[in-house]
Each structure stands twice: as C-alpha cells, then as structure tokens.
Amino acid sequence: MDKLLNSNWFVKVIAFFLALLLAMGVSMETEEDNANKLLWTMSSKKSETLNDISIVPYFDQQNYVLTDMPASVDVKLSGPASLITKTTKVDRAFEVYIDLTKQKAGSKKVKVQIRNLPKGLKASVEPTYVDVTLHKKITKEVPVNIDLKNIRKLPSGYSPGETEFSPRTVKLTGAEEMINDISFITGFVDVGKATETIETSVPLKAYNSQGEVVDVAINPETAKVKVPINKPKKNVSVSVKQKGELPEGLRLNGISVKPGDVSLTGPQSLLDEIDEIHAMEIDLSKVTEDTSYEAELIIPEGVKVSADRVTVEVDVEETEVSRTFKEIPLTIEGLAEGQEADILNPGSGFTDITVTGKKEVLDQLEASDLQAILDVSSLEDGEHAIKIAWKKPAGVLLEDPMLEATVSLTSETSTSETSGTEDTNKNNESTSQQLKERID
Template identity: 55%
Template sequence: MDKLLNSSWFVKIIAFLLALMMYTIVTMETQEEEANRSIFSKMYTESETIQDVQINPYFDDDKYVLTDLPSSVDLTLTGSSRLITKATKVDKEFEVYIDLTNMKPGNKRVKVQVQGLPEGVKAKVKPEYVDVILHNKVTREMNVNVDLKNTRKLPEGYTAGDVEFSPKTVNVTGAEGMIDQISFITGFVDVGDAEEPIQTKVPLRAYNQQGDLIDVQINPGVVDVSVPIKKPKKTVPISIGTNGELEEGLSLQSITSDPSEITLTGTTTSLDKFESYNEISIDLSKIKKDTTLTVDVPVPDGIDAISVKEVTVNVNVEKVESDTDADIEEEITRTFNDVPLTLLGINDEKQATILDPADGVVDVTVKGKKSVIDSLDKSDLQGIVDVSDLEQGTHEVKIDWKNPGDIDLTDAVQEASVEIQTETSSQ
C-alpha cells in the first residue's frame, strides 16, 4: 500500500477520479437549478397590454412632412411580472417607433418597432405595420386676413370700424400638396357686446376652398389686431338761444347758424335726450347791428363727441322808429300758403314720404309788427320733420317750427304723418 501511495501514477489516477466525481456532482446540481429556474420562470411569466402607445417617427423632418400616421398603437409585453413592472413603471425607457430615415417621398408601409425593453421581455405591437405618406416639405409666403364675428350682437347703435392688423403676410410650412390646397389664412375677432375699441392677438388658421382646416405650420401663428368700435350717432338741428335784450331802437329779425345741424356721438340713452342742440346762447345786449359770430360748440353732458367744434351765427336786426307813434306800431296777421316741410334724417338707405299734410305743404298764419311781417318771405318759415330715429312704418312726428324773428305762429300744423321706407324693405 505504501508503494502505491508513493507511486506518482497512482496519485494522478486518484486525483483524476476525484475531479471527475466533483464535476459530475456540480453538473448535476447546475442542471437541477436550471430546471428549477425554468419551471419557476414558466410559473411566473405574464402578459400586459398597454393601449394607446404613441408612435415616434424617425425621418428627415428638414426635408419631409409625414401624414396619416396613427396616433397610437396597442403594445403587449410578455415576461416576468418583475421585468414588466421594471419596464413600465420604473425605467420607462422603451419606445415604439417607425424608421423612415433614408426613405424618399411617397406612400410607405412600415413595420412598427419597439426598443429599450429589458432583456427577457418580449413585445408584440398591434397593428404590426402602418401606412403613412412622406411628403416634400415646402415653405411659402402667403397673405393673411382677419374677419369679425358676432357683429349683429353689438349693442344697439354700435358699429365696428375697419380692422387693422399686423403682420399682413406669414410663412406657411407643410406638405406640398396641403400647401397647394390653401385658399385663405385668417383669424377671427369676436366683437359681440363690445362697447370699446378692441386690442387683441388672434391665432391664424389655414382653410381650403370648402372652409376645412388645413394642417400646416404658420409663422408667426398670431397677428396683432385693432378693431375700432364706433358709438351711436344722432344728427339734430342747432337751435340758437338768446339772453339779454337788444337796445332801444333795434328789433331782432332772425338768428341762424352755419351749419344748421350737428351730429352727436354717445350712448343710445344719452342721445335719446336730444331732439335739438341748444347749448349755444347769444347775448342780445351786445348786438348793435347785423352781426356774424364764430362761436365755440361745447360738448353736452353725457355726449362723447360732436361733429363740429365751432359754428357761425348770423344775427339780423332792424332799426325801428323811436317816437311814440312808431313804438306803438300796428300788428298784423298774414297767412303764407303751401309752406313746404323739411325732412331731416333721410339718406340713401332710408327714405320718407309725408302722407299728411298732403304734398308735404301747410298754410302758416303769422302775427307780428307790420314792418316785420311785410319783410317776411315764405322761405323764412321752416317746419322741420326729424325722422332720424324712426324705423320702417308710418309715424306721427312733431313738426319743429323755426321762428325766424319777432313774430308769432298763430295757426300752424303741429304734427305730420310720415311713412318710412328702408333700403331692405324696398327690395
């Protein structure tokens, strides 16, 4: 036995057998572990479907525009729950994509791919392929327009003025075919209920001839817009008042103004208070002879603006006898036949017809000093019928008689029956 132990061959054989035995034991344990691991893996493998996963397209977006790409796909992941949780809840590094790099324009059917999943997780995409179109990208300069909406909802009497906006042109970028379809580029400003000027920024959109939106990039995408909102206006006659008295020996013949009308701007409520403008008064004590004055026109309370800043006032006087007989000058009465009434407030869009008195003329009886009456002409008598605020239909309107001087109207018609016709009603 000692000889065997001392033999090198014997020792080598024993060592080889021990090594072979150890290898067999380790191999059997490894196979058993792998089998157990395989069974364990099969027992804990699961699937999870993630819906509406966005597709990221890869292409040369400096040259091309991609259309018809589905907004999302469904992705089913298969693997251990630990790895699926790691991919979807922890790492979140996976990506669903299509690769169109180095492709030319045209219709393409491409495979939907997934990357960034942990090893051991398999992915299935539904649908597996998508159909897309790759277009040439072009940029063109195009004109811009701004339109108003809800103009009928403006407060009564208010109107929108001409729209000012900037810029007038923009650069439009998109698929060549879509650019060719563009009919107009516009933005919209809502003026409903506006009582003050509008300053705003308006987004722009591109539309085809049928009014459908075109999906393109607009640069800049907004314009600065200014919309003036004009307040209601009303035109009324100017009535010149007096204060003080003429010196002895003078008699007032007439007071007239040029212009004879004024346009007031304000709210409808404020304008309703004015049938005439009587904010100007002349001091008769300063009048010594026929006089022409330039008078500033004040803005009445409640009115925002007036059409004129000054008017010319003509004051006509006449010298009278200073002796006792002259002072007791005889008063006489005289009738002027067929004095025409004057219509105020008609225009191209509104016409008026006086139904009564017939033919729009009346007989007017005046009373005053003989010298005054003798110098009076029919044209000096003026009966104004103001239809500015009247709408279509028949109306009874008060006649505003303008007294030309020191006379009394003793028998003058006070109302006229007027029929209003607007441009719309006559069509």
C-alpha cells in the same frame, strides 16, 4: 460538578448559549426561505400587453412632412415578471419607432420597431407594419383675413368700423398637397354685445375650399386685431338762445353758427329724444356792433358731441332813429332898410320838427343846429306865403317839416309912420327878445 450546577451564574451562562444557538437556527431558516422565494420569482415568467404606445417617427423633417401614421400600437412583453415590472413601472426606457430616414416622398409600409428593452425580455408589436405617407415640405406666404362674428347681436345703433390687424400675411409650412389646397387664412373676432373698441389677439387657421381646417404650420400663429365699434350717431342743428333787446339804433340782421350742426353719439334711446343742441344764450342788450364769439354747447348727459364749442356771429346794422325838437324859431332874412316883417302864420313864430338819422349823429344834434329861414328879399310890402328853407347837418332827415309861413311886410312912409315904425320896432325888439329867451 454538583457545585457548578448549583451555581446561579453557571446556569445563566448555559441558558444564554442555548438561546443564542436557537436564534441562529431560526435566522438561517428565514434566509433560506427568502432565497428560495427570490429564486422562484426570478425563474417565473409572464407576459403583459401595453396598449396605446405612441410611435416615434424618424424622417427628414426639414424636407418632408409625415401623414397617415397611426397614433399608437399595442406592445406585448414576455419575460421574467420582475423585468416586466421594472421596465414598465420604473425605467420606461424602451421606445417604439419607425425609421424613414432614408425614404423619399410617397406612400410607405414600414415596420414598427422597438428598442432599449432589457436583456431577458421579448416584445412583439401589433400591428407589425403601418402605412404612412411622406410629403414634400414647402413654405408659402399667403394673405390673412379677419372675419367678424355676431354682428347682428350688436346693441341697437352700434356698428363695427374698419378692422385693423397685423400681420397682413403669414407663412404656411406643410405638405405640398395640403398647402396648395388652402384657400384662405382666417381669424375670428366675436363682436356681439360690444359697445367699445375691441383689441385682442386671435388664433389663425388655414381652410381649404370646402371650409375644412387644414393642419399646417402657420407663422405667426396669431394676429393682433383692433375693431372700432361705432356708437349710434345722429346729426342735429345748433341753435342759439337769445335774451334782451338790441340797443336803440341797431337792427339784427341775423345770427349764424359755425358749425351749424354737430354729430351726437350715445345710446339710441337718448339720441331719439334730441332734435337740436343749444349754445349758451346771447344777451342782445350788450351787443353794440357786429360780434363774433365762441359759445359752449349745452350737452345732454349721456351723449358725446363732435364739438363742444361753436362760433356765433351776430350781424347787426345801424337803423335811423327819430328825435323831435320843440319850438324851432322861424328866422326872417333879407329885410330891406326901413322894412318890417310880422309872422302871421304860425302866429307864435315857432315850429316843431322831427328828424331822423343814425343814432350817433342824432345824439350829437342840438336844436340850434336846425334853422328855419324865411327869405323876404325882393318882396314888396304886403302879406306873402314864403317857403321855409331848412338848414340842417348832413346825415339828418326831416320828417314832415313845415314848408311855408305867412309873413306881412311894411315900410316907413311918414313921420307918423316913423313913429309908428319906432313903435313897431319896439314891438319887434320885444318879439326878438322873447324868441331869444325861448331859444335859450
């Protein structure tokens, strides 16, 4: 025995078993304490009040509408603390409700009930009864209105156009008394400070005759709305600038513009500065006849115009022009045989003449087309004032022409006179030659 006690390994074994026994004793004591604590907890009871618990109503929702029901009640739970904690913090399976499934329309006082509580818990509800009203449910189709807000806050010169919206009617579902009390369905669009077309969706609400919102179901609940915003507008005339002069022979009767005025839109401050719009200028020097053409408008920056082009019509007519022809020869016709003529006035035997007519006619006119005829037929010898007969093309007018000339007529009476006549003829031939050279 002494040997065993003196052995190291024997001592170690004994120490191990002693430690094991000590540990088992401590463990048993801890488990016992825990069991005692659990038993105490399970056996302890308490109560807890839950405030504002929602009430779930059960009724025939297809045919009735429920009103006047309180939103919530208070529920007092009594029982083991662990069950209360489990019910309120973990499961949350209980339900507070009222049962109206077999009730008809009218005012009711119904009991508030609770279910799905675990065994061991008791509950009381405050208030125990609630007053509610069941209404007969109806559906009615009514028209929709869209009202515009803050029209006065639109920028200067801007105004709302005709409002477009859809749908035009909606279906209302709710208590018969409420539906019958509804005066209008309205959505509101705020147009304040708008400068462009507004396209939006707005919620619809039902209002009674006092302007109070009525809580009914609206289908659809929103309307799509389009509100055109009219910008400041101003009508101004269109003018055409001109440069150059019409060619000779043309006269300007007028220039017309179609359309004669256009509509401008833009900021009011810009419109106030514009009194007319100009079309691209026309060069009259290139106009040879009545002309119609399209002209672009010169549009000021920052404004819009109802048309960017106009039709310009230039109305012209031909006018008479004048031409002066120099040294038109006076031609003598109707001399008798042996008779000679001498033009005394004008002594040169020529005259100047100014003619008028259409330019295209006068451009083709030559001096040889104008003839001044002195008819001496049946006149006796001597000096005579003879009316000049002018021959000219059609369409040509004479301006202040020479009307008569003085001519001396002589006839042969003797040989000497014949000789003299021959000399005269020679002189006439010389004069005729001079006339011809001048004409040429």
